[in-house]
């Protein structure tokens with residue numbers, strides 16, 4: 476089934492095997508002796524327990540070639556899942572704070588995207604995410620650094636630890652990003668309350684909401700999302716692994732669909748959460764009983780929710 480993946484952190488596609496290969500190439504030492512022990516550490520209790528390991532493993536990403544290798548591995552994998560379009564997140568602040576120039580990050584990701592599109596693989600766009608726990612001033616400084624690369628970006632997003640960092644704090648930087656011609660999206664309602672989803676819509680003016688699952692707690696919000704056809708980029712396996720949801724069988728995606736919300740299915744950080752995008756669709760079929768027609772609607776929603784439609788091939 477052709478589909479788009481619209482919620483994918485490229486750093487979250489770092490498989491342990493590649494992490495160790497890059498560590499060796501760059502002379503970086505990981506805290507784990509081998510791939511099995513690193514994999515065993517993927518037992519998360521919440522978002523922050525995951526983010527700590529996710530940020531730690533980024534230490535192995537140093538050069539343009541590393542980012543190219545990372546994105547190439549993901550794009551090859553996504554192609555096998557029927558993905559024709561990817562809008563991938565990356566975390567510029569994490570890389571800049573480690574002394575890795577933005578040009579290396581963006582250059583590597585763009586090179587992988589160009590080869591993928593040229594060889595009939597997924598077409599890829601880049602979304603730079605601000606780390607909300609570092610605050611709006613740091614986000615504004617990051618946007619200044621991103622400005623010279625704006626032509627290489629599709630948009631900006633907002634990620635990292637959610638609770639205590641409401642979207643409204645980032646109103647100015649999101650408005651400035653739009654001034655640079657960038658699309659805007661934001662994580663909201665993953666661990667944070669429905670109020671954060673309202674703020675992402677009404678204060679940030681985002682075009683899509685990432686996760687948004689806690690919207691099911693607020694009927695007026697469900698009505699608003701459905702009326703506006705605002706896409707939600709839902710990540711079922713991620714929600715279970717980070718204990719936002721108990722099991723796929725009780726995932727709020729069923730309620731979202733019943734309310735007429737424009738839902739899409741995505742993998743978030745597939746190397747860490749036990750499945751790529753097709754695994755998320757298959758889990759919904761196997762454990763929540765979604766039928767083929769519903770999966771086809773979800774795939775069609777994803778293609779329609781792309782920020783820039785891919786050029787005709």
Ligand SMILES: Nc1ncnc2[nH]cnc12
Nearest residue numbers: 484634635636662743744
């Ligand atoms: N699921 C997630 N939520 C917030 N920030 C993230 N960064 C990578 N994955 C994330």
Ligand SMILES: [Zn+2]
Nearest residue numbers: 484634662743
């Ligand atoms: Zn995410």
